[in-house]
Amino acid sequence: MPQSRQAMRDLLSKAEFADSDCLKLCTKSLLNCLQRFPNDKEDIYNCIGRNHGVQVHAIVTELLDLEPVFEPQERPIDDVFYIAKLILVLNGASVYEPITALLPKYVVRHYFFLRSSSPNLVEPIKAIDENGKNNLVNVLAPKLKSAEEIDKQTQENAELMERTYERLRETETELHSANRNNLRRLISQDVNAIAEFNSLLSGSCRFVASLCSICASCDTLTQIVLCGTNDELADIGYLVEEEQRNLLNVEHQFSHIPPEMSSFLIECRFFIRLLAACAKLGCDPNSYAEVLDEIADELEIARAGWSQCQCSTSSNGVSLSNAIEQHISAGDSLAEVDNKKILTFQTLSGYLNKYSPIMPNAVPDIPKIQAKWAEVIEPNKDRALETVVKFVAGLPRSIPIIAQLHNLTEADLAHLHIMIEYPDETVSYYRPRNSEFERKPDQHLTILNTKAMLSSPRSWLSSAEIRLMFVLLLPEPIKSALTPVPLFDSPTKARFASVRLRMLPSDYVTEMDIRLKERIHRNQQLTQTHAYEDLIAYYRHQFPHNDERCQNSSEMEKLHFDIVAMYEEERQPKEEFLAKMKFRQDLYDAIKEYTEFEEFEIYPSGSSITSMGTRNSDLDLTLVCPMAERFYKNEQDDKAARSEGSFNVLRIVRAILLGTKYSQLVQSVEFVCGNIPILKMVTREGLECDLAFTSDPFVSSLHNSHLLRHYCLLDERFAQLTALVKKWASATGVKNPKGGGFNSYGLTLLVLHFMHCGVYPPVLPNLQNAFAGGQVNPEFIDFSASLSDVSPQHFSKGCQREKNYDLVSTLFVKFLFYYANFDFKLNYIDIPAATRRERNSATYRRDYMTRDEKGHTGHVVCIQDPFDGHNPGRTVRHLDAIKLIFNKTLELFISGNVPALQQIISMRRFNE
Structure with a gap:
């Protein structure tokens, strides 16, 4: 489709329109295309205008919304639709000079801006360029700075940051913590203002602002520990954990941090952990042994960090660590313990009051500190919330992400993830693969072009916002858990490191959803690559360590043809x-x-x-x-x-x-x-x-066979996928009713339900819903009849769905994914209604909980038969082992290349 759109634009650029009405119609269509496909804006801008000067002259005032009487109001230069019409007018003016007489002053200024930023889109206009006061060369030619000017500016920046840092150090001379915190707040406001207009200093300014926050937190926590009540000491744990996260963020949100500052940050982290230990000891003196072990671990981590910094530790840091070590050594040797060496609350609080962290003296490398920040290009933040992302609950949905990452190292890219926050406060992480990064070392820039995976196990009643944010997923020093470190927004705050979307997972697709999808994707055909990309996004999220191994659709096509060949070879002659x-x-x-x-x-x-x-x-x-x-x-x-x-x-x-x-x-x-x-x-x-x-x-059984036969007549992939699933299930033990697995009929209904609800667009319609009003008796069943012989009025609108073009191999992978994540404990499969329902629903209680003494409530898997309502899944007892086989088969598709058919159907049984 992108090729066809570009071909049409190439034709329009060479076409000659009969009158201005034709040009208006073409412009309207191009603006609609720009709204639907914002990534095509460069090609749309470059489409028309150069061959249509006379027609453009007739509609200039209409295109630019110019008033003949009142002074025109300047339009924002970041409005893509205004830019499209402006480029059309300027290209027309480049070949038809009378247009320039109609242009207001702000359009002339915008012309110079576009000629400077995108000369390939706007042709030069001699009538404007030759005017002395608007000469393009004189006005817009940038003045190259000499080496002395560059050195002077660098020196001024360094002096500014040194003075600011010295102001921060001087706050420590204040006696009262409230005064110190007020001074730090003023310094933080100053450096944040500097960061907005001086991009060269934005990183170091943000770092100084973070130092202000860290020092203020250390003061506050110290006051709580030394002067707080028992209740305040008991609640200090949350504050300590929050400050630990802030310190971890500062350590990894900046690059080129001087060793002296790294040592200071480690000292602050050690000091804050000691504050937490002191508070714990004050609340419970009997926890002495436990607190001593925690302090020993913290001391070991701090000294390991100081050794990596390769610089001397501050005098207070050395004194505090030596004093603590004496008590740890005494605790290890019980024979030497006396009252002087036991670490009490008073002793530890005295150390903390005496040896608080001291900021290093002048650090000349502070101006070199750079912030790690990201800007999301696509999805566009202004249009992302206008469109609702709809998909079937339980299945993955990929979202294209284009972003620019600044000042990130190779080690940072290895930890880069996209954090997805859902409305129910759950969080998932997606890791891009290395091949999706485009490095530009000379610009300290990395361009990422990937697809993030969205998924929800349950459906929602209405759309809700989710947030996608770039983070570094890093381990905490002691805990084994991973902690997200968010990247900064752009220095000017014009671009953000996160974007918000609206999503709506549903159990099934309504008629309104179908009409909406048809309107958005009209004249588009679902290709195999698109269907496979959603699965690839899931694999990269679920198995991030295999990011170097890329699957391609050609291998899936080969597997598809192998499956079809196996089906044709083994089908009943x-x-x-x-x-x-x-x-x-x-x-x-x-x-x-x-x-x-x-x-x-x-x-x-x-x-x-x-x-x-x-x-x-x-x-x-x-x-x-x-x-x-x-x-x-x-x-x-x-x-x-x-x-x-x-x-x-x-x-x-x-x-x-x-x-x-x-x-x-x-x-x-x-x-x-x-x-x-x-x-x-x-x-x-x-x-x-x-x-x-x-x-x-x-x-x-007769009616079931009649129903399944006509599903096969509707789409042969139903029979092909069922044949593959049964052969795979026989090899792995999933099909083993006597041993606690599925029977053959149960597997067939699993495939049927999947083709109803587990993939979008659905492969098969619900025939029972289509013929819900018909009466079927055995003597009237004709197995030789085809659906083309049935009167069209028997079909409901629910059967007239968008065509699904997935390969059988793709459907098999989606089948595995769907049932590997299907919660059989909470849901059961309703074949007649082509949906899944909760087991605590009124329908389930009415149809199943009133049966014979064995009932369905004790069955691990519940599948409602299409006609008599019995449960073909009643034979299943080892559901966990069966789900393990589903997941192991899924791993075959991410362990390297797409597995061969023989590898799939020769897997070992789950009980071996």
């Missing part, structure tokens, strides 16, 4: 299907000839009928005879009697097949006793056949 149908007819003739059954029928069902059958798959037959009740009594009243009646009818059939001329139809016939008695047969061709009996005219 037409000759085998005809042989099964012939055996069914022969069996019908035998029963009709040797019994007095009236109005009976033999219905095929199962995979042989649904187009999901494989070579040598068994044939499922059901003998339906409503009038057979006369052969046994109380069938409807007694379950045992019903079973005995079925046994009697099947015994008659067995006698016919073994003792009449029809014995040549089968090689063997035997009973299988169970809840439903079955007659297992092997035909003379070697085909296996199961025959069941019922007197109920409604045969759920």
Whole structure:
């Protein structure tokens, strides 16, 4: 699509319009395109105007909203739509001079700005350039500074920061902490103001402002520990943790920090941790041993940090650490402990009051400190909240992110993450891959072009804001947990290191959602690459250490064709299907000839009928005879009697097949006793056949087969994906009903539900909803019918959905992801409604909790059958092991290249 849009713009740039109305229509269309595709603005700006000077002259006042009487108001230069119309007018003026007479003064100033910033977009206008007072060369040519001027400015900046730092050091001479904090607040205001207009000093100014905050916090915490009440001492832990995070931020939010300042920051961190230990000791003197161990750990961390700084520690820092070490050594040797060496609250508070951190003397390298900051280019902060990002709950959604990262080192890029804050106060982190960074060392700049992954396990009733922010995810010195260190916004605060979006996850897509998506993506086709990018975003989020291994859509296409080839090779041949149908007819003739059954029928069902059958798959037959009740009594009243009646009818059939001329139809016939008695047969061709009996005219297996067959007719990918899932499930033990896994029918319904709800756009519509008003009886079922033979009025609007073009391989990965994150404890699958519902809903309590004594409440997995409502997932007992297999299979797709088909279907069983 971008290529087609660019081709159209190339044609417009060479076209000649008949009149100004044509030009207005074209301009309106281009502005609409600019609104939909803001990344195309450079190409749109460069599109028309140079060949249309006369037509532009006629609509200048309309394009620029100029008033013929009143003084025109200057338009903002950052308005992209105004810039588009302005460039059109200026390009027209470059070839048609009379246009310049209509331009107000501010347009002339904007012309010079555009000629300086983007000369490729705006042609020179001689009528303006040759005017003496507006000569482009004289007005806009930048004056190159000499080496002396550069050195002078550098020296002035250094002197300014040295004076500011000296002011901060002088605050320590004040006796009262309130006065010290007031002076620090004034210094912080000054340096923040300097940072806004002097970009060269923005980093060092922000660092000095952070020092002001750290020193003020140390003073405040010291006053609380030395003079506070017991309640204040008990609550100091939160303040200490917050200040520890601030110190961690300062240590990693700046580059080129002088060693003396790094040593001072380590001393402040050590001092604050000792304040927390002192407060703990004051509240609970019996915690002496525990506090001593904590102090020993902090001392070890502080000395390790000082050794890395490769500079001398302040005198107060050395004295404090030596004094603390004496008590630690005494605590290790109990024989030497006396009252003088026991570390009490009074002793430790005395040390802290005497040896508070002292800022180093003059630090000449402070002007070289640079702040690490980021600016988000896309999504645009002004338009991001106007569009709601919609997706299906439980599935990932990728969001394109373009950002500029300043003053970050290679080590920083290894820890860079995008932190996503959701409205429910949950946080997730996404790590870009190394190949998505474009380094420009000469400019201390890194450009990032990536896709962040959004996901929500639950649906929301309305859209809500989420926040994406660039952070460095770093480990804390003692704790194993990772702490996010946010990057700064731009020095001028014009660009931000974060952006807000609106998102709306839902369980299913409504008609309004469909119309909205059609309006946004009209004339666009969902490509395989787009479908795969969402999954790649999830992999990079879930497995960040594999960021160097890139998956490509060509490998997925190869896997897709391998799956299709396997399906075509193993699917039931037409000759085998005809042989099964012939055996069914022969069996019908035998029963009709040797019994007095009236109005009976033999219905095929199962995979042989649904187009999901494989070579040598068994044939499922059901003998339906409503009038057979006369052969046994109380069938409807007694379950045992019903079973005995079925046994009697099947015994008659067995006698016919073994003792009449029809014995040549089968090689063997035997009973299988169970809840439903079955007659297992092997035909003379070697085909296996199961025959069941019922007197109920409604045969759920028959209707299920009829429904699944027409789903296969709607989209062959349903049968192809089901075949792959069953083969994979058989190899891994997921398909093992006797061993606590799924049965074959349950896996089929899992695939059907996934194609209804687990992917957008849905692969399959809900046929039961489409034909909800129809009445279906066994005698009217025609397995040879196609949906094209059905009257169009039977279809509801819910079936008329946007086409899904995903490959079978892509659908398989999404299938794994969907059920690996599906919460079967809280939700159950409602096949008739094509949705998932909560188990505590009224529907679940009505349909399941009132069943027989076994019920559904004890089942790990609950899947509602399309017709009779029974639970095909009742066989599952080892759900955790099954989910482990889902996740292990997902790992195959991120462990390197896309796995081969043989690797997928030959995985080990979960119980091995």
